[in-house]
Amino acid sequence: MSPTSPRIAIVGVAGRMGRTLVAAVEQDAQARLAAGIVEPGSSLAGADVGELAGLGKLGVAASDSLEAVVDNFDVLIDFTAPQVTLANLAFCAEHGKRIVIGTTGLSGDELAQLDDYKAQVPMVFAPNMSVGVNLTLKLLQTAAKALGDEGYDIEVIEAHHRHKVDAPSGTALKMGEVVAESLGRTLKEHGVFAREGQCGPRSDNEIGFATVRAGDIVGEHTVMFATEGERIEITHKASSRMTFAKGAVRAARWVAERSPGRYDMQDVLDIKG
Numbered sequence: 001m002s003p004t005s006p007r008i009a010i011v012g013v014a015g016r017m018g019r020t021l022v023a024a025v026e027q028d029a030q031a032r033l034a035a036g037i038v039e040p041g042s043s044l045a046g047a048d049v050g051e052l053a054g055l056g057k058l059g060v061a062a063s064d065s066l067e068a069v070v071d072n073f074d075v076l077i078d079f080t081a082p083q084v085t086l087a088n089l090a091f092c093a094e095h096g097k098r099i100v101i102g103t104t105g106l107s108g109d110e111l112a113q114l115d116d117y118k119a120q121v122p123m124v125f126a127p128n129m130s131v132g133v134n135l136t137l138k139l140l141q142t143a144a145k146a147l148g149d150e151g152y153d154i155e156v157i158e159a160h161h162r163h164k165v166d167a168p169s170g171t172a173l174k175m176g177e178v179v180a181e182s183l184g185r186t187l188k189e190h191g192v193f194a195r196e197g198q199c200g201p202r203s204d205n206e207i208g209f210a211t212v213r214a215g216d217i218v219g220e221h222t223v224m225f226a227t228e229g230e231r232i233e234i235t236h237k238a239s240s241r242m243t244f245a246k247g248a249v250r251a252a253r254w255v256a257e258r259s260p261g262r263y264d265m266q267d268v269l270d271i272k273g
């Protein structure tokens with residue numbers, strides 16, 4: 001590890017992604033694990049973050065206060081919950097820190113609040129940090145442009161573990177947005193998020209969403225383009241949270257060298273456009 005590698009703090013370090021992020025930072029020769037933050041008042045404060053992650057002692061004690069570790073880190077990685085993330089973003093603005101945000105389930109208003117900080121904070125925000133999903137977004141652009149106005153019905157289907165609290169997933173919404181934008185549609189007007197009872201036949205331009213929550217599914221997304229006689233399905237299946245965590249650490253290294261702005265994973269991977 002180089003002494004110039006960014007010092008990384010992980011907030012929500014005891015969570016599913018937090019624990020995986022500890023392992024991902026440890027595996028990355030160009031990143032340094034500097035701090036782990038748990039909820040204020042958590043009984044896990046003081047525990048070794050390596051032990052929380054099942055890796056054995058790493059010599060970094062979990063803190064229940066971001067203020068207490070403010071001098072220890074350069075980039076914060078946040079996979080928590082919308083209001084927690086917004087508070088941490090304000091903290092980063094106040095203290096000259098950078099941030100990688102993986103939290104999903106932000107409302108339209110909360111998403112707009114991210115922009116309030118883009119002149120001050122270098123931030124990467126993406127509902128899915130895996131290379132595969134971000135490449136899939138490119139494939140969806142191409143598919144939507146070729147098929148969407150040719151009588152193909154578009155549906156987005158996602159499946160996640162039983163603990164997930166938001167629906168549809170941030171990734172499903174992003175996939176829907178990419179498809180809608182490619183076709184000059186909007187999810188506000190054309191998104192259909194529930195069908196029940198006598199709901200009638202589908203309309204031509206709607207983009208439907210369906211959600212599965214079950215067991216330990218890490219994250220699966222399919223966008224279906226279906227017409228008379230054929231169906232194309234573009235699917236991404238994550239089988240380990242490490243794919244998201246590695247992407248987030250890559251984003252942390254990238255954003256450590258950027259000017260203030262709101263970036264996404266396509267910027268990090270240099271596949272925008």
Ligand SMILES: NC(=O)C1=CN([C@@H]2O[C@H](COP(=O)(O)OP(=O)(O)OC[C@H]3O[C@@H](n4cnc5c(N)ncnc54)[C@H](OP(=O)(O)O)[C@@H]3O)[C@@H](O)[C@H]2O)C=CC1
Binds near residue numbers: 081084102103129130
């Ligand atoms: N962008 C991406 O690639 C991905 C995004 N996600 C998103 O990441 C988020 C987290 O997912 P997941 O890890 O499964 O969820 P978890 O519930 O397992 O983890 C969230 C963690 O945040 C902690 N937390 C809550 N409030 C605070 C606080 N004020 N300070 C510090 N820690 C806090 C929770 O603690 P406690 O348990 O004590 O409440 C919990 O440990 C979700 O929005 C999910 O959709 C997930 C995977 C990939």
Ligand SMILES: O=C(O)C1=N[C@H](C(=O)O)C[C@H](O)C1
Binds near residue numbers: 104164171
């Ligand atoms: O909560 C999860 O687990 C995941 N959430 C993200 C989302 O909402 O898209 C990304 C990934 O699919 C896992």
